[in-house]
Amino acid sequence: MNEQHQDQAPPPQRMRVSLFVTCLADLFRPSVAFASIKLLEQAGCEVTVPLQQTCCGQPAYNSGDYESTVPLAQQVIALLETADYVVVPSGSCAGMICHHYPKLLQGEWRDRALKLAAKTFELTIFLKDIARIKPQFDAPPSTLSVTYHDNCAALRELNIKEQPRQLLQQLCGIKVNELQQSEVCCGFGGTFCAKMPEISGKMTDDKLNHVIATGAKILTGGDLGCLLNIAGRAQRQGKEIEVRHVAELLCGDMDTSPIGEGR
Amino acid sequence: MEQHSDTFLANASKALKNSGQAERRDKIGLLAPQIRAAAIHSFDGFDELRQHVKEVRQHSLNNLDYYLSQFEKEAVQNGNQVHFARDSEEFNSLILDICQQHDARRIAKGKSMVTEETGLNSFLQGAGLNVRETDLGEYIVQQAGETPSHIVRPALHKSANDIRELFQQKHDLGARKLDKTSDLVVEARNVLRKDFLQAEVGVIGANALIAENGYSMLVTNEGNGDLCANLPKVLIVCTTIDRVLPRAEDASAMSRLLARSATGQPQSCYTSFYSGPRREGDIDGPLETHFVLLDNERSNILSSDYREILECIRCAACLDHCPIYTSVGGHAYGSIYPGPIGSVLTPLLTSLEQSHLLPNACTSCGRCAEVCPADIPLPDLLRDLRHEEGIKKLSPQRWRYGLKLHAWLARHPPLYQTLTAIGIRILHRLGRKRGRFSRLPFADGWTSQRDFPAPQENTFMQLYKAKMKQNNER
Structure with missing residues (x-):
């Protein structure tokens, strides 16, 4: 879905973007949304935030409560469908809109879902491939030691792998110190982590072991769900790693405390 | 089908505490994907073949009655007897009947998930028959009185040491060296040889049934399936009705996907096609052959929204x-x-x-x-x-209602935003110093394993609206 856009003609001068903040960024980490706005503006976009937004419906949907998800999906579609582009700073929420709304809905709503899906993008793929944010060729090599966690939905539903890494390199001079087993789930899985906490904890430990093995000081990624989970487990296990959303790193926001750290 | 899935969480908890087994599972989780990826990488056109086989499987399932009838007709023509079993009970009884018709006491069995599904072994043993699993993994599991822990590698949960101790205990062979893994394989082979030669009935599974010629296909890496099929006087091939494919070439296309996906091999060591009983002039082979084809809910699955699960090739x-x-x-x-x-x-x-x-x-x-x-x-x-x-x-009720409440709230943006703003403010006040919580009411599933990160001071929506207001006033 996203690939077809890569071959299109250069984007018009000023792209009008609606930001879908996602409920986790809205509630737990507004800095992610502010960083996203800053990056989109830096890429030359005109950003609006539709004020009636709440949640994309993943919690109910993943639990199989399709009846509760349908009206929520319709609400999101009606809210966002007039935008030129919709950008989401989360792989799983973008995946929900792009892949699962069309599966969930039927008839006219399915058509509207497909139209919205065609112009909805996860933040890093949008910055890199659609808005083509200008690389900072003179960005000096960063002293930050960073590793990247691939969110499963971004990786497998949206084909996002290189984009955030290239952005970190081109905008901040950060070379990602790669994780072993980077394509394996971190154990979050939405309600899974609370329904089957012990199994989830083991999976997160595996992920953390790989994170620690890289020697990186900062773990970043494109999805707050995974990051809240990994940060929470690291803190419980006394493992020292700073967890920050990739949007925050990309716009150079190091003043905000890392996830789960006090001031 | 015997099962105890209702205690999944307790079973899982126990498994997580067995560090030796956990370590071996981690290794499989690391190595098996690498081995598969290498096999697929070196094979040009895996995705095209996958698409082709999927279409063939869909076609076969859409026309299952036609291809099953064709298979039955061809198989009978080849001299086989074909039986259909509605459920496990019928399936097991059919096989016991065949064994009893031949006064069989000893059965040599190749690997078959279908017979695991129906509990055939314990049924036959209950009737006084001696059943011997001959696939090495299945043999180990049978000796240990356990069930397989993996569809392709039944004894995955056992270490070489576990198997060494098991063989010392079960094989009455006196003092001997079993240091190397290969010693264990040789010993099992020698012990099993006698069982192959003595068995009156051989039971094997099938990876595919071929409608156009009435053959079955079986892939193995040990060759035990062929010994079970060719040495005893009577052969019984057990599988389910959804395994039928139109043509022999379809079975071979599927086997190319199967071996690479299961073990990373381009082809399993043995790929055998069974046509029927020994014909005049054949130097070996069974005198009588049966196909026992199990339904056990497959017909119902076929007419349900889950029919794609029948396309599984058990890799x-x-x-x-x-x-x-x-x-x-x-x-x-x-x-x-x-x-x-x-x-x-x-x-x-x-x-x-x-x-x-x-x-x-x-x-x-x-x-x-x-x-x-x-x-x-x-x-x-x-x-x-x-x-x-x-x-x-x-x-659980609290999950159902909790998620419904959340979804309902999310459909009422003003109320949602007011309530979340209050909740987030409280959470922030309580947790700002440490930045996280070790315990939170209503979030015990989360906090049993991890800290709960405290939110930043306000919701984004609050901050953004305030900023917009400021901009407008300016």
Whole structure:
């Protein structure tokens, strides 16, 4: 879905973007949304935030409560469908809109879902491939030691792998110190982590072991769900790693405390 | 089908505490995907073949009655007897009848998941027959009185040391050296040789039935299936009705996907086609051959929304790539079909009431669907089962109502934003110093394993609206 856009003609001068903040960024980490706005503006976009937004419906949907998800999906579609582009700073929420709304809905709503899906993008793929944010060729090599966690939905539903890494390199001079087993789930899985906490904890430990093995000081990624989970487990296990959303790193926001750290 | 999936969480908890087994599972989770990836990488056109085989499988299932009739006609013409069994009971009885007709006392068995599903071994043993598993993994599991923990590697949960101790205890062979893994293999081979020669009936599975010629196909790596098929006087081939394919070339196309996905081999060591009893002039082969084809809910699955699960070719790649399977192992699932495929199949073969936890053992990470050679959308099917779980009110009430309440609130943006602003403010005040919580009411599932990160001071919506207001006033 996203690939077809890569071959299109250069984007018009000023792209009008609606930001879908996602409920986790809205509630737990507004800095992610502010960083996203800053990056989109830096890429030359005109950003609006539709004020009636709440949640994309993943919690109910993943639990199989399709009846509760349908009206929520319709609400999101009606809210966002007039935008030129919709950008989401989360792989799983973008995946929900792009892949699962069309599966969930039927008839006219399915058509509207497909139209919205065609112009909805996860933040890093949008910055890199659609808005083509200008690389900072003179960005000096960063002293930050960073590793990247691939969110499963971004990786497998949206084909996002290189984009955030290239952005970190081109905008901040950060070379990602790669994780072993980077394509394996971190154990979050939405309600899974609370329904089957012990199994989830083991999976997160595996992920953390790989994170620690890289020697990186900062773990970043494109999805707050995974990051809240990994940060929470690291803190419980006394493992020292700073967890920050990739949007925050990309716009150079190091003043905000890392996830789960006090001031 | 015997199962204890209702205690999945307790089974998993026990498995996680067995550090030796956990270490071996971690190794499989690391190595099996690498081996598969290398096999697929070196094979040009895996995706095209996958698409082709999927179309063939869909076509066969759409015309199952036609191809089953054709298979039956051809197989009978080849001198076989073909039996259909509605359920496990009928299946087991049919096989016992055949054994009793021949006064058989000893059965040599090749690997067959279908007979695990029906509990054939214990049924035959209950009738006084001696059943010997001859696939090395199945033999080990049988000696230990256990069940397989993996569809392709039944004894995955056992270390070489476990097997060494088991053989010392079970084989009355006096003092001997069993230091090397190969010593264990040689010993099992020698012990089993006698069983092959003495058995009156051989029982094997089938990876495919071929409608155009009435043959069955079996792939193995040990050749034990061929000994079971050719040495005893009577051969019984056991499989399910959904295994039928139109042409021989379809079976061979499928086997190319199967071996690469299961073990990373381009081709299994033995790929055998069984046509029927010994013909005049043949120097060996069984004198009488039977096909016993089990339905056991497959017809119902075929007419349900879960029909794609019947396209499974039993490679177990979804197990090897599932971080939950590799965390807890096969036995935790309490069903002979574990992992993603098992979490779909088990509720369909038994009941969702007994096994509704299994479809929840999934983070929707999508890795199983990515590697599935049959291109089955496993995470979608698992979510559909969770949907059914909710409708049948099998999931915990507080989860159901909690999620419904959240979804309802999210459909009322002003109320949602007011309430979340208050909640977030309180959480922030309580947690700002340390930045996180070790315990929170209503979030014990989360905080049992991890700290709960405290939110920043306000919601984004509050901050953004305030900023807009400021801008407007300026």
